[in-house]
Amino acid sequence: MKRQLVLENGESFIGEGFGSDSEINGEVVFNTGMTGYQEVLTDPSYYGQIVTLTYPLIGNYGINRSDNESGRPRISGLIVKEVSKTPSHWQKDKTLSDWLAEYGVPAIEGIDTRRLTKIIREHGTLRGRIVSAEAEAAKVAEELRNWPLPTDQISHVSTNSAYVTPGSGPRIVLVDFGAKQGILRECIRRGCDVVIVPYRTTASDILKLHPDGILLSNGPGDPKDVPEAVRMVGEILGKIPLFGVCLGHQLFALASGANTVKMRFGHRGVNHPVRDLHTGKFMITSQNHGFTVEEESLKDTELEITHLAINDGTIEGLRHKRYPAFSVQFHPEASPGPDDSQGLFDDFLKMVNEYKKEGVRLA
Incomplete structure (x- = not known):
């Protein structure tokens, strides 16, 4: 069945439909990853977006039960050059098309994804x-x-109630703005006692859980759309060690007095090079964001830059000069993607343990 992608600038593309036959609006973005499409499509940070995958063949290993980053596809729609009709993999449960149809997600193939990507870049x-x-x-x-464009994306992907993944290690409160499963997995691997809470949880309610550390997750949309979260982070700073990832990084920056701005087309892919300014080392990172911290706005704050993007010089990491708090714009859990930066979780737990030893944790 022929389908059409129409853009607000009047450009249109005719292709073959697959997945659901419904119509959908969304912000059209592109992801440059060569693999990991299931993790991308279930990433809550893509909520409300129509995702273009630039790799030409998608769906060749089907859909399985192991690679989800949330319980269902979170994208609004999908655009590919070619979808595999006969996927082959020992873990495959169903085809990409059947899976998208099951959840009402429309998709289109057979269009010039290179031309579309160039339009978005321009x-x-x-x-x-x-x-x-x-x-x-x-x-x-x-x-x-x-x-x-919607402004309530986080409300659709955050947990509605708190729940616990018990462990014998430090108690970490994970504030869920649309957290990927990979973030929780990395905490569990390190033995953490994790309490996952909704994005609207107040600072006072978080402190009542007696956390050893706070982890601010990734999530969709503009960080300025959740002023209550910015307020919560501001009230937590200096009381409990804090680590922000992606949207959590932007919320940490806003709460510290910096500003965030929308990027032209964002960073979405699994091969983004980043430089650690402390060690001088480079790492390849997985990224998915459309907003960034404005460097000029850092001048009157107590934040220092720790990481920079090699391709465009945008800020990829921040650390507070006085408080035990830092953040990164990329995904250290790397789902999908490389594992160069997974050690940041160890750095966070080291900071948590050192803070506990000092005996100044708020009880």
């Missing part, structure tokens, strides 16, 4: 809609230009 992320091939593109484009 114009920035664009509103888009997957519709029938017969739809009038000019009318759809006009509707898209008047369609406001």
